[in-house]
Amino acid sequence: MRPIAIYILVISFTCFQINAFSMTEAIGNKAFEEYPQKETTPSRDFLVILDTNVSTGEGLKRKSIHQKCSKPEHIIRNEGDMMQLGDCSTIEGDIVVDGYIDTVLDLGATKDVWGDIKIQNSSNVARVEGFELERIGGSTSFQSLTALSTIRLPRLKTMQSINWQVLPILSSVSFNSEVSSLETIIISDTALTQFTGFHTQSLKVLNINNNRYMELVESDVEEITGELSITSNAKNVQISLPNLKNAKNITVRDAESVDLRNLENVAVSAGFIENSFKELHLPKLQHVGGTFGIMKNERVENLEFPELSEIEGGLIITNNTNIHSINFFPELKSIGGAIRFEGEFADIQLEELEVVKGSALVRTLSETFDCNNWLKLDASSIVRGGVIECFSNKHSQTIHVNEEGKVVKNITDVNSVSSKSNAAKLKCSLFSLFMALLMIPGL
Structure with missing residues (x-):
C-alpha cells in the first residue's frame, strides 16, 4: 500500500x-x-527620424535628433545663436542667417543640414566655414554679402543648388573636389577667377554672369534642361563644356574660347553675342528648336556647323566683321522663321536649304555682292511667305512672295542707302548755297 x-x-x-x-x-x-x-514614443527632447542615404546606397538608418536641432527654420543672428547648434551633427530645417552681426559664420560640428543655408542682410560676414559639413539637402543661397571673401566647406559632397549673387569680394572657395547632386548653379557678381570641380551629368540651370575676374568655366555636365548662360565675365574667359550633348537655351557673351564639341541638340534657342573668340566649331550640332544667332563677334574668322540640318526659329548672322562668306551650313535644309544676314560678306552659300518660312533681310557692305542674282536665283525659290529685302553697297531690291514661293510683287530697284544719303547731302548743300547767295548784298 x-x-x-x-x-x-x-x-x-x-x-x-x-x-x-x-x-x-x-x-x-x-x-x-x-x-x-x-508610452513608447520618444521623449520631448528627441525626435527619431529615418535617413535615406540615396547617394551611397546605405539604405535606411535610424538617427536621433535633439529637438533644438529640428525646426522649420533656425534663425541665426550672431555667433551665440550658431553655437547653440554647435553639437548638432544633423540639423533638420533651414539655417537662415539674417542680420548677422559677427564676421565669421562657423557651422561647427554639423555634418548634415536637411534644408537650405541662407545668408542675407549680413554685411559683416567675411567668412563662412563648415569643416565637418558633408551634405546640404537643399541650396546655399548667399545674397548681397559685400564683405564675404571666403567660403570653406572642404568636406561638402552633396547639395542641390548654388545661388550666390552680389558677393563682390568673394575670391576663395574651398569645396570637396567632387560635389555632386547639383541641379542649379547661379554665380553672379563675385571676384572668383574660375568655376571648376563640380561633377554632375545633368543640370537645370548653369548661369555664370558678371564675374569680372572669371577666366575659366569648366564642367563635365552632359545635359542642361533649362538655361545655360555664361555672360559678361572676364573678357578672356574660356568655356569648356566638352561633354554637353543637350541644352534648352544657350547664351554665351564675352568669351575668348568655347568648347561645345559634343553638343547635338538645342531645344529652344542659342545665341553667341559679342565674343572675342576667333572660331566657333559645333561639329555635332544637328537641331535648334528656336532662334540661332551669331552676332557682333568682331574677331571670329571661322564658323563651322557641318551637321546642322534644321533651325525651327530664325537664323541671325549679323556684324561679324571678319566673316566674308556665309558658307558654314552645308547641311541646313529648313529654317522655320526669318533670316537676317548683316555684315561685309561677299556671298551666301546655302546649297541644301529648301525652305525659309519667314521673311529675309540681307544687308552687306561688300562691293561685289549682287542682290539681283541672289534674289532671283536663291531667295525667291526658298522663302515662303513674306518680304525679301536685299541691300548692298551698289543698290537694294525688294520682292514679295506668297506661301508657295511665287512672286506677288515685281522686283523693285531703288537707290542704295549710300546713294540716298549722298543725294540728300547734295540737295542740302545746293539749298544752303542758294540761301547763302540770297543773303549777299547786291544779288
Missing part, C-alpha cells in the same frame, strides 16, 4: 502546480490588459 500512496501523492502535487500556474497566467494576462501602458 505504501508505494501506491506515494504515487497518488506525487500525481496530486503535480496537478496542483499545473492549476496554480494556469491561474497565475490568467491573472497576469488580465492585469497586463488593465494596467496603463508606458
Whole structure:
C-alpha cells in the first residue's frame, strides 16, 4: 500500500502546480490588459527620424535628433545663436542667417543640414566655414554679402543648388573636389577667377554672369534642361563644356574660347553675342528648336556647323566683321522663321536649304555682292511667305512672295542707302548755297 500512496501523492502535487500556474497566467494576462501602458514614443527632447542615404546606397538608418536641432527654420543672428547648434551633427530645417552681426559664420560640428543655408542682410560676414559639413539637402543661397571673401566647406559632397549673387569680394572657395547632386548653379557678381570641380551629368540651370575676374568655366555636365548662360565675365574667359550633348537655351557673351564639341541638340534657342573668340566649331550640332544667332563677334574668322540640318526659329548672322562668306551650313535644309544676314560678306552659300518660312533681310557692305542674282536665283525659290529685302553697297531690291514661293510683287530697284544719303547731302548743300547767295548784298 505504501508505494501506491506515494504515487497518488506525487500525481496530486503535480496537478496542483499545473492549476496554480494556469491561474497565475490568467491573472497576469488580465492585469497586463488593465494596467496603463508606458508610452513608447520618444521623449520631448528627441525626435527619431529615418535617413535615406540615396547617394551611397546605405539604405535606411535610424538617427536621433535633439529637438533644438529640428525646426522649420533656425534663425541665426550672431555667433551665440550658431553655437547653440554647435553639437548638432544633423540639423533638420533651414539655417537662415539674417542680420548677422559677427564676421565669421562657423557651422561647427554639423555634418548634415536637411534644408537650405541662407545668408542675407549680413554685411559683416567675411567668412563662412563648415569643416565637418558633408551634405546640404537643399541650396546655399548667399545674397548681397559685400564683405564675404571666403567660403570653406572642404568636406561638402552633396547639395542641390548654388545661388550666390552680389558677393563682390568673394575670391576663395574651398569645396570637396567632387560635389555632386547639383541641379542649379547661379554665380553672379563675385571676384572668383574660375568655376571648376563640380561633377554632375545633368543640370537645370548653369548661369555664370558678371564675374569680372572669371577666366575659366569648366564642367563635365552632359545635359542642361533649362538655361545655360555664361555672360559678361572676364573678357578672356574660356568655356569648356566638352561633354554637353543637350541644352534648352544657350547664351554665351564675352568669351575668348568655347568648347561645345559634343553638343547635338538645342531645344529652344542659342545665341553667341559679342565674343572675342576667333572660331566657333559645333561639329555635332544637328537641331535648334528656336532662334540661332551669331552676332557682333568682331574677331571670329571661322564658323563651322557641318551637321546642322534644321533651325525651327530664325537664323541671325549679323556684324561679324571678319566673316566674308556665309558658307558654314552645308547641311541646313529648313529654317522655320526669318533670316537676317548683316555684315561685309561677299556671298551666301546655302546649297541644301529648301525652305525659309519667314521673311529675309540681307544687308552687306561688300562691293561685289549682287542682290539681283541672289534674289532671283536663291531667295525667291526658298522663302515662303513674306518680304525679301536685299541691300548692298551698289543698290537694294525688294520682292514679295506668297506661301508657295511665287512672286506677288515685281522686283523693285531703288537707290542704295549710300546713294540716298549722298543725294540728300547734295540737295542740302545746293539749298544752303542758294540761301547763302540770297543773303549777299547786291544779288
